[in-house]
Each structure stands twice: as C-alpha cells, then as structure tokens.
Amino acid sequence: MGLYKRKRSPYYWITYKVDGKRVYESTGTKNKKLAEKIYAKVIIDIEEGRFFQTESRRRTFEELRDRYMAEFAIPNKAPRTIEKDRNTFKPLSTFFEGYTLAKITPQAIAEYKQYRRTQGIKVSTLAKELELLRAALNVAVREWEWMDTSPFLKVRIEQPKNSIYRWLTTDEEALIVLECADWVKEIVIFALNTGMRQDEILSLKWQDVNLGRKTLIVVKSKNGEQRTLPLNQAAMGVLQSKGKVRHISGLVFPSQAGTKINPGNLRRGFNAARGKAGIDHVRFHDLRHTFATRLVQRGVDLYVVKELLGHKSIKMTMRYAHHYPESLRHGVDVLDESGDTMVTLAQKRATALP
Template sequence: MQTALTQAVIDRAKLAKRPYEIRDSRLNGFLVRVQPSGVKSFYCEYDRGKRWRLGRADSMAVGQARNQAKRIISQYHSGIDPMDEKKSNARAITLGEFIDLFFQPWAQSHQKAHEQNIKRIRTVFKDFLKSKMDDINVIDLERWRASRIAVGNKTTTTNRDIASIKAVFNRAVDFEIIEQNPIAKVKKAREDTRPRVRYLNDEELKLLLESLDRREERRCGERDSANRWRSERGYRRLPDFKKCAFTDHLKPMIILSLHTGMRRGEVFDLKWQHVDFTVRSIAVVGETAKSGKTRHIPMNRTCLEVLGRWQKQCAKSSGRVFQNADGMRFNNVKKSWTAILEQAGIVNFRWHDMRHHFASRLAMAGVDLNAIRELLGHSDYEMTLRYAHLAPEHKRKAVELLD
C-alpha cells in the first residue's frame, strides 16, 4: 500500500501473519516495514534490490527517517553507494561524530532533557570523543570508572553516566552504524539504593524562612534608596516593593517547592491554567513531568495563600507562574538560592532536597507511603521506600500484629 507516511499512519498499522510494507507517497523509496512481531522499521530503497535500514519506528521520528532517506538517495544519484560505504563508515566513525550526526537529532525528539544529557556525555567522556566507536571497549570504560571514583565521584553518578554512554552505543546498533555494542558487558557498580535523604530540621526550616524574610526587607530598602536617588534627579521612580506581596519570584518559588514537592523543572514549567484555586489543586501535566504522566497535588493553606498573593501581583494571570525579567522560562536560580543558604547558615542542601523535605515531613507525620509516591509522581515504588525509615509507626504496628 502507498500513502503519506505520518506517525498516525504508523501507529494505526495493524499486525498481520506476514510482513508487509507501507510506502511513502511523498518520497519514492521511503517505506516502513511491519513485522508480525509488531516491530516497525523504516527503510530507504534507493535502487532495485538495494535498500538501507534506517532504524526502528519506535526509536526515531518519521520526519527524521525521511530526511535520512533523502540524503541516501541524493548520495546515490551523485555516485556514492551507501552499501559500499557502510562497512568503512562503521569502522571510521568516531563517538563524537556519531553524537553530532545521529544521536543528537534523535535525542532532540525523544528526550526532554536532551541538551543537558548530551552536554554531560560530551563532558565526562571527552577523552573518547575522537576514538572510533569500534575501538572503545569494556576495559576502557572500567579504567574510566576507576579514574572517576579516584577523584571523588560517587558510585551513583558514575553508574548514571555509564548508562548514558551505553544508550548512545545501543542507538548506534539500532541505526546499524555498528554491528554490536562493544561496552554492553559493562555493569553498574553496587550502590546503596536507599541513601540517606537530606531534609531540613525545625531549626533549619526556621532559618531558611527568616533568611527569605530578611532578603525581602533588604530588597525593599534598596528599592526605597534607589527611588530617592531617582526622585532627586527627576528620573521616573521604580515600582514600590512595599506595595507588592513579594519583591520577586524567589520566596513564592521556594514556598511552593517546600509544600508541594515539585521538581525544579516542574516549578519552572508551571502555568496558571494548571493552578485551580477553586479545588485547591495543582496539575503537573505529563509533558513537563519526568514520568510523562499527569499528577495532581493538593494545595495546603500556606501554598494557597502564597500563590494567591503572587497571582494578584503578576502582570498577567496567564502563561507561566514564574518567568524571568525577559518574560521567558527560568533555567536556574542558583545564584539567589546559594545566597539564601549562606545567609541562613545551611550547608549540604540542594534545591532538589526541598522535594525530599516535603516527602520526609509527610512520612514523619504518618502519611501512607503510597500516598507520598502519588504526590511525588514516582513511577517506581522503590524510589519512595527511601523515606520508609522516617515512618517508624508503620513498622511498630506491623510487629504488634504478632502480640
């Protein structure tokens, strides 16, 4: 059959007892082959009896596959047979070249955090970027792991990096750039799957909130001083902070994180349309959630009050709840966050630890671990079990069943 290949067409393609093909009406030679097993693969048939497997349809977008097919057909018409080049290219392509030409375009359409992921891979595996993919082996990765551990990197970090680079090589196998993954046998090192979580004790929480209040007072004083200076010189005065609920985004952003357990990126992406003041609920939509699934977080009184005051202060009650001076999405708030911690005298506490603080406080208050899992949006219950030691009441009730 022949039709304009779209993702919808591929998704609707039914399974049959025998393989069959759907050819693209927009590009002659571009097709998808559907196997009885359910595997759907893109091919480029650039001449009679000559075809090139582009990759699986569940690992690359239709537009990306069509562009690769155009490139292959163009090369063939200019006198270059891709089949003749295939073996030499597989031996010659470097890790850096594969990332540039193949992995990065794929990641842009399949990974939410593709920019950070690729940047991380380039940084931690910079010594391998100029190496040919077939020349990188298990011993190279084990030596790399040993060197990272020697300079103080955590086992959890090296395991995560190894998983990332193995995924790159697996993608090269899918694209038929290399025949097999040469580092497939590299295994994760043993690690503590339930590490100690960092949360604020009562005194630290008090210090953090006091530091935020002092920052608000200081910024109000600085604005008053600036406006006196501007008035004396006939300049237009800046908005009076004393008439605002908050001097900027930082305090409401931190309060929201402490009382909802939202990830930093979820806070940055939150829009007013997902904040329901009537039912007192925040929707973290699937397109911005790490799990890809929408979840709803109830707002307590503190969160409701802070967001309500912040909304009245904002120039617009639509779009993102928090946006920078240019009206764009925040990338980070590291500088102001670090300053707040220093003034409060709080050490070893990251922005993400506010998520741990939220969950830890709930566990210590006796909230069921499954309810905590749903609030945090964990797809794996194992992730939530790290807070189990903070809920001793559950264990006590369990052993009391034996009395």
C-alpha cells in the same frame, strides 16, 4: 562497501550518504548476511527516493551533546558543573560517536553499561554518566522535538547502595526562608509544600491550577506522565498571593521579563540564602527530599508519597522508609484491636475451667 565492524560493538555497522550528509549507524545484528541485507535495503531506498529520515534518524549524538552544552549547561550551570558535564560526556562520546539518536535505544544503553563496567568504574560514576545522557535526551524530546520518546523510559539507572540525600530540619528551613529574596522565598515555600521538581515549578502555568478545588496538574513531569497534586494551606497561600497579578505568559512563577525563570538564577538565589543562613551541602532538589521525609515521619503511607512525588516505581520511594519507625506502629497496633477480643475470650475460658 559501507559495512564494517567497530571494536567496542558486537554488531555490524553501516555508513551511507543521504542529503549530502554521511551517516553511521548500527544494524543491531551480529549476522553478517542479515547486515548486508539491511545495508542493501537502505541503499535501494535512497536511490529510489523511498528513504525518509526522521529527526531521530538524522540527528547525531554529537549534535545532541554540543547543543545541550551550549543551550542548557553553559547558560544555567556553575563553571565547575559545566566542566564536570564536559568530562562526563567524554566516555559517552567515545562509545556513542557516530550514533544517530534513533540508534540510542535501551539495548544500546545496556551495551554502554556493560562497556563501562568492564573498565571497572564505580556505580556512582556510571549513574552520573547515564543521568547526563538522560537529561540531554529529555531536552531533545521536550524542547527540540528530535525524538518522540526517550529510551530512558525503559532504562533503569542503578544507584550506589550507600547513596544518601539531604533533608532540612525545621530550624534549617526557617533560617533559609528568612534569608531568601522574596521571589526565591515563594518558590522555596511552594517546593517544600508540594514536593515538585524545580522544572515542574518553573514550568507551572495558571491553566493547570484550580484554586477552587485546591489542586494543580503537573504537566511536564520527569517520567512523562501527568499527575494531580492537592494543595495545602501554605501552597495555596503562595498561589493566592501570586494570582493577584498574573503575567500574560501564563506562568505562575515568571521572571521579571515574563519568561521562564532561568534555573541557574534560581540556584544562585537559593545558594545565596543558604550561605547567609550558614547551612552547607543543601541543593534546591533537597527541598523535595524534605517534603517526602516529613510526610513519612508523620506516618503517611509510602504509596501516597510515591503518588505525590510522581515516582514511576515504589522502589524510588522506599529510600524514605527508614525515617521515623514509629510511623509504622499503626500497622502492628491493628493486630491489638482483634487480639484483645481473642485474649479476653481465652481468659474467660480459662476462668471457667474447674
């Protein structure tokens, strides 16, 4: 019988063949009788031709891992990062081996979290593993159409409490921009003034830009939701310059061949400028942190910052709350406006007393 238990899983698993391919999947239940019924139904559906496999039921974790490494990691990442990804995939492979993508559910991910915690790993290590799995699944949704939605829309990745991020001073920004090649410079300036993620910028098309209203729509957002961004003068300047000659592809920032710029090429271009400027430990993503940090330092409300960044939860935005406490002063100064009247009235009453 194709019903069995796995050491690391509390659930019963089933295995069967469909279209000549061996499939292994969890029943999602600890009840043996229920698991037997699930298995029996699958077998009957296969025999009667009523078993239809969607891409998510047909594709496996191993296929996801291998294609992600081949098409995204190896062409776009540095050798050291590629090796890190390979190592990060190892514990994921140990747990999710044999899973179809349909079985990588929020519940399965929660089980993986518990499985790794019992091994005593650091919060930061678990976060990196889950972030890599999320990245691969996002590609499976957006690029390959292997899934309709990512399970990570309902999964929270806990970050270490002492996690830090880097942001640029105005002097550092000027030095990096000065050393950038022209095509990198315009992307860097645009990132610093919109807070958009790298992929959002590289995927931006003219059809989503409204120069008249000074806005753009972020279509390919990380959290799966569109957002509209207002554009300041610096961002508008970049778009007006780029708009003089538009490529047939419709991309705002196309490569010389007219295709989407390879993220690895942008990273190398940015790192080259950073190196020439003598500035260490700065990633392209830190331009987004710089955008958010400066807004908060200038007293912009955290909810506004959240909307501009496209954060799904205000908790993500709260990491910037400690910047420039003076920006919070207006909140308490409001009390003075009403308090002055109360104090004045009290003083008058005190003066009137015999």
